[in-house]
Amino acid sequence: MKLDLVLRVGTKILLPFILVFALYVQFHGDYGPGGGFQAGVIAAGMVILYAIIFGVNKAKHIVPQALVEAMIPLGVLIYAGTGIVSLLLGYNYLDYTGFAGDFLRAHEWGILIVELGVLVTVSGTMIAMFYAFAERGR
Template identity: 60%
Template sequence: MRLDVVLRVTTKFILAPLLLFALYVQFHGDYGPGGGFQAGVIAAAAIILYGLINGLGPAQKIVPVGLLEVLIPGGVLIYVAVGIAGMLLGDNFLDYNHLAHDRIHGQEWGVFLVEVGVFLTVFSTMIAIFYAFAGRRRS
């Protein structure tokens, strides 16, 4: 597909709006449908589309394998850290009330940080799965 000019140009035009839409879904998840999982899938789909059109090498220049190896456990660590922070402050696991100066802001920050952790984990895991399958040789 590297010689198909229409697909390559279309991918270049659609890549930025897809990533921007992923950010919108991530930050709008508190107020409507969406959140970390959906945003992670959309952002990963944009990178996977780029990889399908331009090849595995250029996609790995955008999101290197080493970065994925840090992001996958990093997202889980953020999720768990928010839960443990609630426990250390006297609440239950993933109870966000004491994460800020008042309960409302604590809830907002807790949900936001958990969704960031989910986003990072889903985004990086989907890309890692794509790299694993795309990197196999045909026999």
């Protein structure tokens, strides 16, 4: 793809907009459909598009394999840790009441943190699967 100047420039123009859309889906997830899973897939798609156009080695330079492998358990830890914090505060698992003074504010923060954990796990898993499949042909 080194000679496809239009694809390379077009991809560099599109990448920030893909990231902004993933963040929109992430932060809009507690108000409507969508959230961590969809945002994680969109963010991973951004990295996969970069890898397809510029090469897997350059993508691994930006998003290293070690970071991708650390993202998967980190997201699960964020998700589960949110529930454990609820338990330590004396509430039910994933009951966000203790996160803030009022219930609505606590519910917003709790869902946002849980969805962030889902985003990290899903994007890490998708990128790890792409890296694994991309390396099979080598």
